[in-house]
Amino acid sequence: MAAVYHDRIRIVITGKGGVGKTTLTALLARCFAQQGCHVLAVDGDPQQNLAATLGLPPDQAITPLADRKNYIEEKIGAGPGRGGLMVLNPDTADVVDRFGIPAGENIRLLVMGGVRNAGTGCLCPEYTLLAAVLRNAGVLPDDVVLLDTPAGLEHFGRAVAQGFTLALIVSDGSFNALSVAKELRRLARECGIRDVILAVNRVEQGTDRQELREKIGNEFPAIRFIPADPCVGRHEPSVGPVIDEGCPVVEAVQGLVRDILARR
Numbered sequence: 001m002a003a004v005y006h007d008r009i010r011i012v013i014t015g016k017g018g019v020g021k022t023t024l025t026a027l028l029a030r031c032f033a034q035q036g037c038h039v040l041a042v043d044g045d046p047q048q049n050l051a052a053t054l055g056l057p058p059d060q061a062i063t064p065l066a067d068r069k070n071y072i073e074e075k076i077g078a079g080p081g082r083g084g085l086m087v088l089n090p091d092t093a094d095v096v097d098r099f100g101i102p103a104g105e106n107i108r109l110l111v112m113g114g115v116r117n118a119g120t121g122c123l124c125p126e127y128t129l130l131a132a133v134l135r136n137a138g139v140l141p142d143d144v145v146l147l148d149t150p151a152g153l154e155h156f157g158r159a160v161a162q163g164f165t166l167a168l169i170v171s172d173g174s175f176n177a178l179s180v181a182k183e184l185r186r187l188a189r190e191c192g193i194r195d196v197i198l199a200v201n202r203v204e205q206g207t208d209r210q211e212l213r214e215k216i217g218n219e220f221p222a223i224r225f226i227p228a229d230p231c232v233g234r235h236e237p238s239v240g241p242v243i244d245e246g247c248p249v250v251e252a253v254q255g256l257v258r259d260i261l262a263r264r
């Protein structure tokens, strides 16, 4: 098994549905890459919209890892019902070199895909493989790994907690999204994720930040505000032109990247 490098950056991006997780993941990927980091963006959402957000053509066919039957069999074994014993902690350090898709300078994309019965603790080979990749994110060769997750809490499984050291919790300024953010903060602490940053996204110009801070309370030691930027909607799904045009949201995300690099 390859060495785990503790100075590498492993970030899980989570938060309530629709708050901007995928958009921020893609913007972060581009901004880290601009700093010279080699970035792996992992799409952990079965909806699989990170590719288009990173600027890949929407019609580009991508086989998700969960559908790579040969790889799963090679790593996990035959699985139940086929007579074989499963390998529960395979060496998946080669996964990005084999299946990572170039997604811009210094950026690769890995699409996990959906696993039926995920979250029910099933021991199917697909789930076992995906969990192993997440748990062993530390051995992947990339400087920065960003994991985009679906809405909700279920991705805070043990595998993510073992492989990722920073939870970027995304919210907007609404009571409901902030409530989910606080719950995620609690879960992150409980499962041992070392660091947490709250990113309050889509903050409208003229918002009273002090008032917003009071609404957030004092549960988050680090908070970043990301402006609502019409540029994002104008160019969606891709963040490429948002970066190229230097839209206002980019400066905020660059600030977030500087914060994260300073934490190492």
Ligand SMILES: Nc1ncnc2c1ncn2[C@@H]1O[C@H](COP(=O)(O)OP(=O)(O)OP(=O)(O)O)[C@@H](O)[C@H]1O
Binding pocket: 016, 017, 018, 019, 020, 021, 022, 023, 024, 045, 149, 150, 151, 201, 202, 203, 226, 227, 228, 229, 230, 232, 233, 236, 249
């Ligand atoms: N800072 C921003 N300014 C303006 N629009 C934004 C901003 N961030 C995200 N958006 C828009 O908000 C919508 C939701 O964003 P996104 O898909 O990234 O959210 P999500 O949290 O990944 O959603 P889901 O939970 O469905 O995966 C998109 O239309 C996106 O373009």
Ligand SMILES: [Mg+2]
Binding pocket: 021, 022, 023, 045, 049, 148, 149, 150
């Ligand atoms: Mg998303």
